[in-house]
Amino acid sequence: MNYWKCPLCSDMAHYAGLCRICTEYDSGGRVKGAVHRIKVYKDGTEIKSSAPHQTESYDLAMMKQKFVERRRKKMTKKQKATAAEQAKALIEAQSEIEKEADGAEILEIGESMGDEEE
Numbered sequence: 852m853n854y855w856k857c858p859l860c861s862d863m864a865h866y867a868g869l870c871r872i873c874t875e876y877d878s879g880g881r882v883k884g885a886v887h888r889i890k891v892y893k894d895g896t897e898i899k900s901s902a903p904h905q906t907e908s909y910d911l912a913m914m915k916q917k918f919v920e921r922r923r924k925k926m927t928k929k930q931k932a933t934a935a936e937q938a939k940a941l942i943e944a945q946s947e948i949e950k951e952a953d954g955a956e957i958l959e960i961g962e963s964m965g966d967e968e969e
Contacts, residue, residue, distance in 0.1 A: 857889075
């Protein structure tokens with residue numbers, strides 16, 4: 852159930868609108884100074900509304916990629932297990948290479964050992 856509270860006098864009500872106690876009226880019964888109630892929980896704490904959802908803008912290529920990804924078939928449990936095994940094997944192979952290359956000098960591709968030719 853929704854509760855509404857006057858920010859000035861803390862009067863609680865089950866409906867939104869103007870607080871009848873705090874709102875000022877003229878002699879004709881028209882509103883001079885309106886005091887609107889705020890939406891609160893049952894204990895009296897104010898309900899903060901979240902920011903409106905904003906969508907990301909994509910270019911055409913990105914939209915197509917997202918569309919294809921959503922329609923792609925999901926991996927089966929067996930496929931997930933084999934992918935996990937392959938990833939684990941790759942990590943182990945990389946760690947072995949790092950252990951072997953710990954003391955040895957690694958020559959990067961594209962580098963030479965000798966002086967540059969001019």
